């Protein structure tokens with residue numbers, strides 16, 4: 001994950017609060033109906049879960065297969081972002097030390113409604 005993404009997530013975990021919509025961001029509107037930018041860099045990437053709107057595409061730049069999140073709003077919906085943050089805080093670990101298995105388990109629990 002990009003270092004900026006780690007910083008955003010670690011800051012939110014430290015203060016226990018979502019960062020909200022970054023109305024100064026040059027990339028807005030990056031997704032339809034975006035509500036929160038805390039997880040702009042998705043902690044679940046690549047989730048490989050087409051049910052949330054992501055899909056595999058061929059990169060026009062590299063010609064390689066890559067996971068695209070352009071149609072996913074899962075981590076940008078305020079209700080989900082709250083649950084992601086809550087789940088991360090409850091893990092009570094430095095974000096850098098949280099395993100991919102724990103992250104994907106958190107995503108699964110959120111989708112299943114806790």
Ligand code: SF4
Pocket residue numbers: 042043044045046047048049052053054055068069072073074075
């Ligand atoms: S498809 Fe959505 S949930 Fe999956 S990695 Fe991309 S942004 Fe995250």
